[in-house]
Amino acid sequence: MKQVGTLADLLNWFYPMPDDLETLRPPFRPRRLRRGTTLRRMVRETRLSPSDFIYPLFVTEDDDVCREIPSMPGNFHWSIDRLEAECREIVQLGIPAVILFGIPRRKDACGSEAFAADGVVQRAVRAIKAATPDLLVITDVCLCEYTDHGHCGIVKHGDVLNDPTLELLARAAVSHAVAGADMVAPSDMMDGRVGAIRAALDRAGYSDVPIMSYAAKYASAFYGPFRDAAGSAPQFGDRRGYQMDPANRREALKEVALDLDEGADLVMVKPALAYLDIIREVKDLTRVPVAAYNVSGEYAMVKAAAERDWVDGQRMMMEILTCIRRAGADLILTYHAKEAARILQDHLA
Numbered sequence: 001m002k003q004v005g006t007l008a009d010l011l012n013w014f015y016p017m018p019d020d021l022e023t024l025r026p027p028f029r030p031r032r033l034r035r036g037t038t039l040r041r042m043v044r045e046t047r048l049s050p051s052d053f054i055y056p057l058f059v060t061e062d063d064d065v066c067r068e069i070p071s072m073p074g075n076f077h078w079s080i081d082r083l084e085a086e087c088r089e090i091v092q093l094g095i096p097a098v099i100l101f102g103i104p105r106r107k108d109a110c111g112s113e114a115f116a117a118d119g120v121v122q123r124a125v126r127a128i129k130a131a132t133p134d135l136l137v138i139t140d141v142c143l144c145e146y147t148d149h150g151h152c153g154i155v156k157h158g159d160v161l162n163d164p165t166l167e168l169l170a171r172a173a174v175s176h177a178v179a180g181a182d183m184v185a186p187s188d189m190m191d192g193r194v195g196a197i198r199a200a201l202d203r204a205g206y207s208d209v210p211i212m213s214y215a216a217k218y219a220s221a222f223y224g225p226f227r228d229a230a231g232s233a234p235q236f237g238d239r240r241g242y243q244m245d246p247a248n249r250r251e252a253l254k255e256v257a258l259d260l261d262e263g264a265d266l267v268m269v270k271p272a273l274a275y276l277d278i279i280r281e282v283k284d285l286t287r288v289p290v291a292a293y294n295v296s297g298e299y300a301m302v303k304a305a306a307e308r309d310w311v312d313g314q315r316m317m318m319e320i321l322t323c324i325r326r327a328g329a330d331l332i333l334t335y336h337a338k339e340a341a342r343i344l345q346d347h348l349a
Contacts, residue, residue, distance in 0.1 A: 046326040048318070050094035050341035054138065054291070054333040058229055059083070059124040060103045071225035072296055073303050075335050077103065080124050084131040093341040097136035099185060099333060100124055101230050104146055110154060111146030115171040122179040129180045138212065139176040141169055141186040141197065150234040152188040152242065160242060162190050169193050170200035177206040185268070187214040189242045195262035210265035212291060216252035216278055217270045219243035222297030229296065252278050253285055260286065266331070271295040273320060276327040283328025292329035294320065299335040314343060 033043050058069070058077050065079035066086075078086060090098060102121035104113040113119045121139055128137050143165070144152045153165030165188065173184045184201075186193050194213050201209050219240040227233040244251055256267050267286060269279045270293035283290045302320070306313025317336050324332050334340070 046322055048322050048325055048340070048344060050337075050344055051096050052325060052330070052332055053095050053337035053341060054097045054099050054331055055090055055095050055337040056101060056333060056335060057083070057086070057098050057124075058101050058103060059120055061105045061120045069225070069229045071228050071300055072335060073307075074339065075229070075299075077229070080120070080127050083124060083127055087128050087132040087135055090338065091132050091135050093338055094345065095337050095341055097138055097182075097331075098128070099138040099140055100128075101140050102145055103231060107146055107148040109148060110168060111143035111172075114141075114143050114146040115168060115175045117175060117178070119175070122175055125176060125179040125181050136182045137180070138183040138185050139173075139181045141173045141176065141184050142188045143168060143172070144188075144232040144234075145230050149236065150232055151237075152239065153190055158236070162192070162242075165190050166193055166196040170196045173197040173211075174200050174204045174206065177201055177204065177209045181209065183210050183212055185212040185214065187217060187270075189214065189217050189239075189244070191258075192262065194259045194264050198263035211263060212266040212268060213259040213264035214270055214293075215256040215259040215264065215267040216275075216282065217243055217268070218246050218275065220246060220271050220274075220295070220297070222271045222274070222295045225296035225300045246274075249278065249281065253281060256282050256285060260288065264288070266291055268293060268333075269329075271298060272324045272329065272332070273298045276323060279324065279327040279329050289330040290328055291331040291333060292324050292327070294324060294332055294334035294336065296335065302336075314339075318343065 034040055060077045060079055062079050063081060065077055066082050067077040069075050069077060100121050102119060104120050106113055125137050125139065128135060142152050144150055149155050151160050153160045169186060169188060169190065176184055184197065186197055194211055197211060201207065259267055266289045267282060268291040269275055269282055272279065272292035272294045279290065279292050302313055302316050305311045317340060321332060321334065321336060321340055
């Protein structure tokens, strides 16, 4: 019997090498196109650019504020008087757009500061457009940051009322357009809000202002750091009565179709990373630009793991953003925007 002495002998015993080594040569060699950074870039199927990004900004009514958000390191609360320098840097990085979230001093049951002519977002829009007119300014249209109960609509006996909320959302959207917003983005998930906002904008003479709808917005655990940053956590209950169940796919497609029928110009999926399949299906369904929101919890996980040296934070960030683009997103709302844009500008991606 043949003696087996080494691992190589053992392997050859079970898997004898053929006499003709040509049979071992693979007929195709995909690795040829992976050799060297330049060639890999040339054949890359999905490309990421700073022009894909929308950068969220949290604006406060306080003066002279640039205060880092503990749960979202690298992102800040900004006072209006400090926005000019920040927006100039955003433009220099090639990021074409920002989306504004307001943090008012005063909150009430109907979120009246959301549609006040001199509200924090309205004043921020005017300041940004005066300083950086080419920067596209998008405004988040919702009530949760402005209500004392933290819900996205009018509350009665513990229920969030859909139809009475629509008028307030429409008023907020019009007030943003009056201030100079280039686009409005309703995020409340009330039924019919896109149609109500479209009708109100048209009546007020702002038919050219597009609507980017948070069309498929899930009731997600990934929003925690945002709610801390915006002071918008519900004071009772949760938002599962109006935001979508993470288990549902067909419902997302229905929501997107309804918003398009009501006049949405762009649609959004939120969150992004755990919903890449939804992004892909929405992209295949629609003929309008699709945005995806790489939300605060997704951002914070990368930062926390990188801080502990568990992962290469920059590589993970770029991989995530590329995957969101590969899934079908035309635009990415992300707190990584400035950091990613610097890497892309330096050709290090």
